[in-house]
Amino acid sequence: MCAATASKIEVTVPEGVKLPIFMDNHSTTAVDLRVVHAMLPFFTQHYGNAASRNHVFGWTAEAAVEAARGQIAALIGGDAKEIVITSGATEANNLALKGAASFYKKQGNHIITVETEHKSVIDTCKRLQREGYGVTYLTPRKDGIVTPEMITDAMTEKTILVSVMLANNEIGVVQDVNAIGAAIKAKNPKCLFHTDAVQGAGKIPFDVEKAKADLVSLSAHKMYGPKGIGALWVRRKPRVRIDPQIDGGGHERGMRSGTLPVPLIVGFGKAAELAKEEMHDEAIRLAALRDRLYKGITSRLTETYVNGSMEHRLPGNLNISFAFVEGESLLMALKDVAVSSGSACTSASLEPSYVLRALGVGDELAHTSIRFGIGRFNTEAEVDYVIELVVKSVERLRALSPLWEMHQDGIDLNSIQWTPH
Amino acid sequence: MAYSDKVIDHYENPRNVGTFKNEQDVDASEVGTGLVGAPACGDVMRLEIRVKDGLIADAKFKTFGCGSAIASSSLATEMIKGMTLDQAAQISNTKIVEELNLPPVKIHCSVLAEDAIKAAIDDYKKKQAK
Numbered sequence A: 001m002c003a004a005t006a007s008k009i010e011v012t013v014p015e016g017v018k019l020p021i022f023m024d025n026h027s028t029t030a031v032d033l034r035v036v037h038a039m040l041p042f043f044t045q046h047y048g049n050a051a052s053r054n055h056v057f058g059w060t061a062e063a064a065v066e067a068a069r070g071q072i073a074a075l076i077g078g079d080a081k082e083i084v085i086t087s088g089a090t091e092a093n094n095l096a097l098k099g100a101a102s103f104y105k106k107q108g109n110h111i112i113t114v115e116t117e118h119k120s121v122i123d124t125c126k127r128l129q130r131e132g133y134g135v136t137y138l139t140p141r142k143d144g145i146v147t148p149e150m151i152t153d154a155m156t157e158k159t160i161l162v163s164v165m166l167a168n169n170e171i172g173v174v175q176d177v178n179a180i181g182a183a184i185k186a187k188n189p190k191c192l193f194h195t196d197a198v199q200g201a202g203k204i205p206f207d208v209e210k211a212k213a214d215l216v217s218l219s220a221h222k223m224y225g226p227k228g229i230g231a232l233w234v235r236r237k238p239r240v241r242i243d244p245q246i247d248g249g250g251h252e253r254g255m256r257s258g259t260l261p262v263p264l265i266v267g268f269g270k271a272a273e274l275a276k277e278e279m280h281d282e283a284i285r286l287a288a289l290r291d292r293l294y295k296g297i298t299s300r301l302t303e304t305y306v307n308g309s310m311e312h313r314l315p316g317n318l319n320i321s322f323a324f325v326e327g328e329s330l331l332m333a334l335k336d337v338a339v340s341s342g343s344a345c346t347s348a349s350l351e352p353s354y355v356l357r358a359l360g361v362g363d364e365l366a367h368t369s370i371r372f373g374i375g376r377f378n379t380e381a382e383v384d385y386v387i388e389l390v391v392k393s394v395e396r397l398r399a400l401s402p403l404w405e406m407h408q409d410g411i412d413l414n415s416i417q418w419t420p421h
Numbered sequence B: 001m002a003y004s005d006k007v008i009d010h011y012e013n014p015r016n017v018g019t020f021k022n023e024q025d026v027d028a029s030e031v032g033t034g035l036v037g038a039p040a041c042g043d044v045m046r047l048e049i050r051v052k053d054g055l056i057a058d059a060k061f062k063t064f065g066c067g068s069a070i071a072s073s074s075l076a077t078e079m080i081k082g083m084t085l086d087q088a089a090q091i092s093n094t095k096i097v098e099e100l101n102l103p104p105v106k107i108h109c110s111v112l113a114e115d116a117i118k119a120a121i122d123d124y125k126k127k128q129a130k
């Protein structure tokens, strides 16, 4: 009897749904065709170097770059002159933190960030620690939120920079950056506020003035633009300074040298423009799909736990633990659906997600977590298929799980002497 | 990561899933159970053997773990059926690695399956000694 339910399941693919389904839109996104069309002429027709000042090829490229800066800045309420083009947000985060830490080191050597930040912030902070800076890594609340008080409590006279992300890439939790920025500036107007806005920009309203931000990291490939292009927004009034991390021809007002990849920048600009125009309606649509996914799964399966605040969350994000079912085995069952897991088995480090750990989620539940990232091109029919597949797969894997059986028999798993290996 | 066809086959059609616990005709004294691993590590295997006349007459398993862990334990139940306890105790994880074509990062799954076999045999022997 058990063997029957433990065997392969069949779920019919609804009409109009094409496999594989991409539901991992926090890792990256498909480039919107409108973005591709905007980029194309800049490969073969307008291929000039934007730094060439003496011919029309250069002028055309430069004009396109300037227009794109305007589109990118407009998305976050900034000015085109404040955009420093980078290769992506990893570089933007490195430049923001290292650049500001270096420039302002005479004012202090203390930085505050959060344990749930992206690795490009965490690892940059670790390097700064090795160079003599002090870094406080705040532990968020169980729902993933960092309060303004947590930050101001950690601030000292030595604090030169606070870095808190707008929205988290794993759990989708959205921080109240406006309240955080206000609290930082109220305590010390000179302390800089950096936010990694990669996952939030273009998905939820964000404005650099309202957040009182000084430095903001962006990446095109999370908003239906091309990979390998991003930006650091650097406030001009009052002027924020950073030491460059890449030296060379003095591009980007000396803050980031290197020939500008014009087609990518044009694509980034177009993606930002579309995001700004469509964000409102898209957020409503994605939140409805996400809620449909959530209800579809949790109405049919018990022992599921959402990781992170459901209220303060990106519209397209659902991160959920399916107790007693290991994440990688579930990913294997969902092989025609691209999602990701916080399970150790799926990471190079063989450690479960450090983000879930920071929230206090136990390792046994972290191993069972799945992140769904619903995006612009997902449909209701896809969501319905995913619900069916997830529910049946979890049921099958639970039929295979000794832990599920023990749980059903009323055995407290904490009372067992396990043999960690 | 790409899985070998054998891993996929065992994952999709696991052999010998279950427990002897609820089977009327099985005497508890005939059964040895090995429970190895830990939920916090992301894999737990439970392997049961039913011993008759010194031979492993039947085996059953349940596993919480990745596809390779499920496949390793499923394969282990197939391998030990019909063996003497001594023969089964000789099975090393490398046999499972070879059979399933496990990549280096999944070797611990085969080790766990070997441990589960040994733990089940030990449990059975302890019961007999009583």
Ligand SMILES: Cc1ncc(COP(=O)(O)O)c(C=O)c1O
Pocket (backbone or CB within 6 Å): A026, A027, A087, A088, A089, A090, A091, A093, A118, A120, A165, A167, A168, A169, A196, A198, A199, A218, A219, A220, A228, A229, A230
């Ligand atoms: C929150 C966050 N910050 C930074 C990055 C890095 O961005 P990029 O891929 O552009 O280097 C990512 C994407 O992986 C992210 O999700």
